[in-house]
Amino acid sequence: FLPPPQPHSGFSFSCPRQLKVPPYLGYRFLGERDCGAPCEPARPNGLMYFKEAEVRFARLWVGVWSVLCCASTLFTVLTYLVDMRRFSYPERPIIFLSGCYFMVAVAYAAGFLLEERVVCLERFTEDGYRTVAQGTKKEGCTILFMILYFFGMASSIWWVILSLTWFLAAGMKWGHEAIEANSQYFHLAAWAVPAVKTITILAMGQVDGDVLSGVCYVGIYSVDSLRGFVLAPLFVYLFIGTSFLLAGFVSLFRIRTIMKHDGTKTEKLEKLMVRIGVFSVLYTVPATIVLACYFYEQAFRGTWEKTWLLQTCKTYAVPCPSHFAPMSPDFTVFMIK
Template identity: 30%
Template sequence: MKCFVAVLIIVTLATDAVSEASVRTCEPIKVAMCKNIGYNQTGMPNLARHTLQADADVTLQTFSPLVQYGCSSQLDLFLCTVYVPMCTDKVALPIGPCRGLCESVYERCYPVLSEFGFQWPAELDCSLFPAENNHEHMCMEGPGERTAPVGTVTLDSVNAGGRSACRRLIKPNSWVWVRGSSRCAQFCEAEVLWESGERRAAEVWLATWAALSFACTLAAVGAQLACGDRGSAGERALVLVALCRCAAAAGWGVRAAAGRTAAGCAKDSTTPTRMLLAHDGLANPNCAVVFLLLYYFGLAASVWWVVVAGAWRASVLRPSVTTSGTGTRNDRHSSLLQLAAWGVPAALAAAVLVTRDVDADELTGTCFVGNQSSKSLLALVIVPEAICLLLGTVFLATGLRAILRRPVPVPAPTALLTSPPQQITDQTLLRLGAFAALYAVPSTCILATWVYEYAWREDWLAAPVPTEIPSTQPRPAFWVFLFRIFASQILGVMVAVWIATPRLKALWRKIAGPRKPPLTKCPAGPPPTPLTLHCYATHSHSLSRSQMHKYATYRPPQQHSYRKPRHYHYSAGETIL
């Protein structure tokens, strides 16, 4: 009886195969996902019992997030061999995947599905496929998984491993592989390097200093416009530095007003249920606006500071140039300075937007460039700022050297008439140079924090290697990033204080009017009577003025003097001329 049942099953399967082969015809592949898979002919029904390619295409669309996730480099081939199998006239049955191909894809992609609460589909069960490709059962084995060599995976490297690259990072469940940008993106709410308390403290710190910087720079620029004093080339460039710092502070304000999620996070097709930390700022308008305000105006402020230092150096090296000559020279080079100060930051910002390197940092959720890419941080942030700092320092050093070597001028008798204007010019020049030197100190500190982040970021994000001796995972210093926020905002406060102090005084004098001289109080009672001197003589003849002056001085008494002694009496009633 058992033998009869077995024979009946074999005959039934053979009949189904013959009938299926009789109705199977090969046709060109119409599914877009499988057109460049390695073969161009398929036949229906497929291994999932779909009779139309349109039905197979609808089913394949449900695997699109998993394909974009990049969990396996053979996932495309495996799905196509199941739903759009290879067809040839020489073989009656469809040529699907081998069991080894299925198990390779299952090992890499099933943890991703289970992480999001999905089960492995029943029609993709690896036990349904042939164990190996031979003359009895033809199947497709696949080219094998393509992975990068060990030790070459970084945060922003492009590799075919996808999910394996994210597994090499700290807290791998907080990352997802984004195939479009070829990098591991962090979930927006994930705590990888910073805890929630540190994030809140940094956001309060950022909002406070940004508001102070914006208010100070806005007041300084308003005072300058109200006074209407153009000043020298260095002073005009300094006002533009304040304007750029005001716009950059407005960028921090946009970030604080929009909130962390709205400004620093974005949706992604691979994870429709969760938000990712922005790694392509163009997908989030708020992120793009914050980036433009911070990066463009921040770099423009650094370039204008170089102009300030250069103008101070020119004034020191050519102190004898007249005011009209200086103005003509500055006007002649004004267009070049404007082009350099506004054009260079614009070109770099356009390069960032074209390469789509705008990304958000985990601590504050602020969009900038280089927050997730070390190469972008070096090329687009560290190098431009270092060049500006180097040029400004060279200008300051050469100007200081010229001052130290200048001989001390000997004041001429006629210098008293021109000393007040010259003194005012020297004082303004000294204040301008002092400010340019002080401005370089916070700029140097900010550059040092960027270099610190560039040097240690890979160590912070690398997953710890299991060893016999437990080691401590390196973490970034929280105070360094807080200091960066403080230094970037204190630059605006410094330039505002320098500009606003003399301008506010001039504005107050204009509003209050000219100062009146102080009135002295007269003493009470009658005015004092001047002291007078009376001179009496006993002889009848008069004396000349010279003789009176002669006897007004003391002389020793002589024995033979024909004049009688004179008597001098002081009274308050008369005055001697």
């Protein structure tokens, strides 16, 4: 399923003996077959980009936020289960959105508790390094990836559906029953599209361990996978959802203008506009920031890899890259993401 090896990001990389792995694993690191990224926080040069103290902070940071997210989303879902009639369309997608975020938070909480047990493989030789998990051979890594990616992408699609239902209700004057009559199509889109993408990634073996968070995801070491399976879909979902929201707001403003002209009270409509506006900002601003972080990552990943190799080439006794401006990733950006 993997393309033939090519020189990575414009520089030649030779796999150090410490990072070599058995061929049956099908690993590839910086374009080299049977090679893995180091996963030794306690050793000098034992991690790519980050120090042991940064990894410890990242784990704690992710752990705290995942627990808070678990609590808040579980409360929302339980509120719905207590009285299901309270949440009809167009608001009902918020419940499915919360359910998806609950599962994502559970996966991150599991990564926090399991530490490096899921994302790292044990040494294959006495002088070898532990390496970061790749592909689908490590079951725990695969399960965490499936939960994270499937529910993460489903949450983005439920956001698009929420924007669409608000547009249909506010802009097109659809009633609750008319929107609910199409709910099976909403569920088909929200669950089938992420399922197809998840299966495709598993078939391609493009799953990588993330040492910072303790979970597995796609595109940690492959820029093409990051662009194709993460950056592009998130951009498309955000663009479509925001377009529906803006179209809905334009319709609401028109209705408000007509109502004011006719002397009708607009308080109820204005409250609805404020509710939609606040929720939209609370979603679109963080989603845009995450998208910007991913864009930053894919733009500079090649330079970071060359810089890491320049810093470690003597330790690993491999050729050093030259003729480039060294640059390391900003740890703060990864924590925001």
